[in-house]
Amino acid sequence: MPRHQNTKEKILESALKLFSEKGIRETTIKDIAKDVGITEGAIYRHFVSKDQIVSTLFSTYAERLYEELISVAEEKTSIKNRFFKLVKTFLNFCFENPQAFKFINLFHYLRAEEVKNFQNLPKDALMKFMDEGFKKGIIKVRRELALAVVVGTLERTFLLVEGGIMEREAGLEEELAEVLWKAITYQ
Amino acid sequence: MPRHQNTKEKILESALKLFSEKGIRETTIKDIAKDVGITEGAIYRHFVSKDQIVSTLFSTYAERLYEELISVAEEKTSIKNRFFKLVKTFLNFCFENPQAFKFINLFHYLRAEEVKNFQNLPKDALMKFMDEGFKKGIIKVRRELALAVVVGTLERTFLLVEGGIMEREAGLEEELAEVLWKAITYQ
Amino acid sequence: MPRHQNTKEKILESALKLFSEKGIRETTIKDIAKDVGITEGAIYRHFVSKDQIVSTLFSTYAERLYEELISVAEEKTSIKNRFFKLVKTFLNFCFENPQAFKFINLFHYLRAEEVKNFQNLPKDALMKFMDEGFKKGIIKVRRELALAVVVGTLERTFLLVEGGIMEREAGLEEELAEVLWKAITYQ
Amino acid sequence: MPRHQNTKEKILESALKLFSEKGIRETTIKDIAKDVGITEGAIYRHFVSKDQIVSTLFSTYAERLYEELISVAEEKTSIKNRFFKLVKTFLNFCFENPQAFKFINLFHYLRAEEVKNFQNLPKDALMKFMDEGFKKGIIKVRRELALAVVVGTLERTFLLVEGGIMEREAGLEEELAEVLWKAITYQ
DNA sequence: CATGAATGAGATTTCATTCAT
DNA sequence: CATGAATGAAATCTCATTCAT
Structure with a gap:
């Protein structure tokens, strides 16, 4: 006990x-x-080791973010609707689990090779979504580039807010989703 | 020598x-x-110490990237022209100094507090540029967000290429610049 | 129980x-x-402690082997007859309690000083027997040497069998007893 | 330096x-x-590790004893002559390197499996000799048994002397060689 | 009597830095 | 200027034993 x-x-x-x-x-x-x-x-x-703590943390949170993203990505609504929800979900995760998100990034930097051993990574969920959007002709840039634009922007936004360089105003998610949607659909 | x-x-x-x-x-x-x-x-x-090596590396390469960016940002050409050049310059630096770029990012993660002691950081050059574009009414999103979109996307693009997930095809810089320009100017 | x-x-x-x-x-x-x-x-x-387990094991098995040997050594039959029985008894103990025998030896190696606190050790039984044989003029080599020859040979035989280097064929005990008897009686 | x-x-x-x-x-x-x-x-x-010290010691001394024994075993003299020399060589090694000999034995007890990874162990030299003697019909007991008798006896003799139970008198080697020779040749 | 989390002492190993040569 | 053995502090990990439940 x-x-x-x-x-x-x-x-x-x-x-x-x-x-x-x-x-x-x-x-x-x-x-x-x-x-x-x-x-x-x-x-x-x-x-059993410090390393096991590290791995447990990574797989736990990487998978958690993946789950949240994939469940949105697989909803039965329009691509655009899902995209806006994805952006919101992603940022929510960042702001609600800032430590986890930072840790995931750090892990990618320090253990790039090891990351390849994990499945169900956040990027897989987004990649799947981008793929669908691209194939349906709605997303105009290929999925890898769309991924880079979206993930890069969201991650950097989070870091700027965390670093005190940017404010997290109401409507930030909307604004970002708007900007990113235009960027990848050429509208 | x-x-x-x-x-x-x-x-x-x-x-x-x-x-x-x-x-x-x-x-x-x-x-x-x-x-x-x-x-x-x-x-x-x-x-004198391992730490001095670390600091030397950070200031050297952060400053080098800053110099390259600021010299473009301060050119006497159109905002759009400079923006395209900035994207190219940024990506060139990443792909020509991949280790340096990774190191700069890692340093940001591990020594966030220490970063504040350095001046002339790459983001300062870009921030200045975004500021000018925003004030001239060409860039429509506020400078912090523009910075997030641009830096985030470029960094992530580099990491995806480095990680073997994305190809670095000819014209990648052009394509990215195009997409990002649209994103921040609402065109 | x-x-x-x-x-x-x-x-x-x-x-x-x-x-x-x-x-x-x-x-x-x-x-x-x-x-x-x-x-x-x-x-x-x-x-009460790990050490108590260790001591209990040593005294239990060392004494058990002593008892088996002393009861044979003190039988009222001929020296030769008893010698053959002792060899058999010793080897039987080894092969039936290989772990105990190995542990007793290990204990001797690691706790040589401590061994001196125990009474009724196997060698005491054999020493007594050799003494009797030597005094009666049947065993020709002094008791310590006889002990070395007999115990050393039997122990090593056991280890070779355990290590898979030697077979434990039927008649092994007889053969060994024969050889050892000749060795210590000069026949 | x-x-x-x-x-x-x-x-x-x-x-x-x-x-x-x-x-x-x-x-x-x-x-x-x-x-x-x-x-x-x-x-x-x-x-690099404590274990490396252990392994180095074992291989060094096991090989050293092997070398001394094999060089005697391969001399071009009579079996009997070589046997007497082997006994002397073995005991000399024990008494001159008591720590090494004890350590070798301890290693055998604690790392039985690991021992199998080493080549040129002392027993190999003796086994080779016993084999020759047996094939020439001079040694009457099979080589494994001869090995058990000789090695066991010599080892136990050393331990008894070390333990203060037996004296190392002049002529001990001769006496032991005599006894062992009789034992394995049935003379 | 049993559990198993926790302690606390200590073992192995690592490594930035110093220093004799 | 260079070497590399040695230091000393600290990090990871182990484990007999205790103790709250």
Whole structure:
């Protein structure tokens, strides 16, 4: 019977926070343990290694974002409608899980090779959507480019807001969706 | 140029390569020394610390990109013409200095606070340009958003090409510039 | 027998198996618990420490072998007859309790000093027998040497069989007894 | 240029001493470092891991004993003459390198599986000799049994002397060779 | 009696930096 | 200027033992 409840959850939470703030290598097991309020050794009852914490976090959140995106992408509404919803979903995820989103990006930078071992990545959901839009003739630029424009813009928007360089005003999602839709449909 | 100048350059070169491939903390002084073909102690003849290597690399390449961008941004031609040139310049820098560009991004992720101590960052050049375009009424979205759309898209394009997900075909720069121009000018 | 008695026996059994396979330090309390099918904490209901398990095992099996040997050594038959029976008894013990025999040897290697605290060790039984044979003039080599020849040979035979280098054919005990008897009686 | 000379040699020396006295797991890197007179970290400039120290020691000394034995076993003299020399060589090795011999035995106990990866083990030299003797009809017991008798006896003799139970008198080697020769040739 | 989370001490290993040569 | 052994601090991980449940 656990003395603390959900210690495993707490470890993941603390790790995510610290990794996204300081970096993976820059965060020690001791840092995480201290943040959770346990000792270093206790971490290892829940995870076999620091690396397992890292992988768990990546797969958890990458998959979570994927799920949210794919469920929108597969709705039975118009391409345009779904596109606007996708933009909103993506940004919502970023702003509600800023640590997770930053961590996912960091992971891509530091473990590019490892990323290839994971399935159901966010980009797969978007790629599928872009593909459909392109084949239906609505999206005019090929799917990879559409992906670059959309994901790049949204990610950078999030980072600028996070960095205090940009404001997150009401209607931001709408405005961005508008701009991006025009960009990829040549309207 | 004397031999030691060469060594210093080589150290920076190797460090940049390794940092961009594996991460900063993940790269040891020994790794760098081995890559250069000298020993650990010798590194300290040229740099007082590992951190100095990191800072030198960041300021060097961030400034270099800034210089390239600002010189285009300040040309005496039309906004549109300069915009197309900026896109080309940005992508050229990425594809010609992929390690440097990755390193700059990584540095932003890991040392967000520290970045604020540097001046003449690439985004400053672009921000200035967007500002001018917005004030002249040609660029319709406010400068931060324009920056997000442009930088985000270009960066993501580079990463997709680097990751083997997208091809770098001839005309890519043109196509991107076209798409982005439409996006931020509402044409 | 009550259930906890069974558990205690099982702990000793698992510990013996693991110690003999992997070594004492190399076997953890968790390893033992898992092998028994209980948890770490439960072990401490039956033993105050890992060391107590180790000591219990050593004294149990060292004494058991001693008992078997001394009862043969003290029989009222001829020296030769008893010698042949001793060889058989020794080898039987080895082959029927290979883990115990390996553990006893390992304990001798790792805890040479501690061994001196135990009484009724197998070698005492054999030493006594050799002494008698030497004094009666039947065994020609002094008892220590006789002990070395006999114990060394039997132990090594067991190890060679265990290691798959030698076959345990029928009549092996006879053959060995024959050879050893000749060796120590100069016949 | 080394600050200490032969640090690597000293590490091996200290490790051998401590391993043979206390056991492998029971000896820490700190113990070894302290014995050598350096810090723990310095060990790792000479060996990549504790395990490498262990393996190096085993292969070094197992091979050394093998070399000594095989060179005697392959001499062009009579079987009997060579046998007497082998006994002397074996015991000499034990008494001159007691730590090494104990360590080799310990390694066999703790890493039985790993031993199979090594070539040129002492037993191979002796096995070859016994084989020749058996085929020539001089040695009457099959080679595995002869090996068990000879190696077992010599090893046990060494251990008894080491343990203070037996004296190493002049002529011990002769006496043992005599006894063993009779045992395996049925004379 | 049993569980298994947690502790705490310590083991192995890593690595930026120093320093004797 | 260069070498590379050594330091020393810290990081990851292990594990016998304790203890709340």
